Amino acid sequence: MDSPSGRILAAAAAQAVVHDADGRELVLRRMSALDRLRLFKAVGPLLAQNTPYLGMAMLAASVCVIDGVPVPPPATEGQLEALVSRLGDAGIAAAAAGFAETAAPALGSAGQGN
Numbered sequence: 001m002d003s004p005s006g007r008i009l010a011a012a013a014a015q016a017v018v019h020d021a022d023g024r025e026l027v028l029r030r031m032s033a034l035d036r037l038r039l040f041k042a043v044g045p046l047l048a049q050n051t052p053y054l055g056m057a058m059l060a061a062s063v064c065v066i067d068g069v070p071v072p073p074p075a076t077e078g079q080l081e082a083l084v085s086r087l088g089d090a091g092i093a094a095a096a097a098g099f100a101e102t103a104a105p106a107l108g109s110a111g112q113g114n
Contacts (some may be wrong), residue, residue: 021090060083060095
């Protein structure tokens, strides 16, 4: 059944595959409200208010597979730092580009017809 709520759920569960400058294949998934809540808990109240830190943390936490190996969501600040270290600049940049590509068509179509 192709209901509006079904389309919303399918879009939320959609994953994107990107490749970083180091040649790694990264699978990205959009974070749910619960995922974001858990990330806020992992980083703590001070870092959750640090916009640049939280932005990088959300990009890293959105990576769910690296080269075919599942990546568990970080549950602590240390796990998050280890994931950011593993991804490095190339992985974070690829994740950001992947989300920019998937958001661009939606933003472009939303502004049409106004």
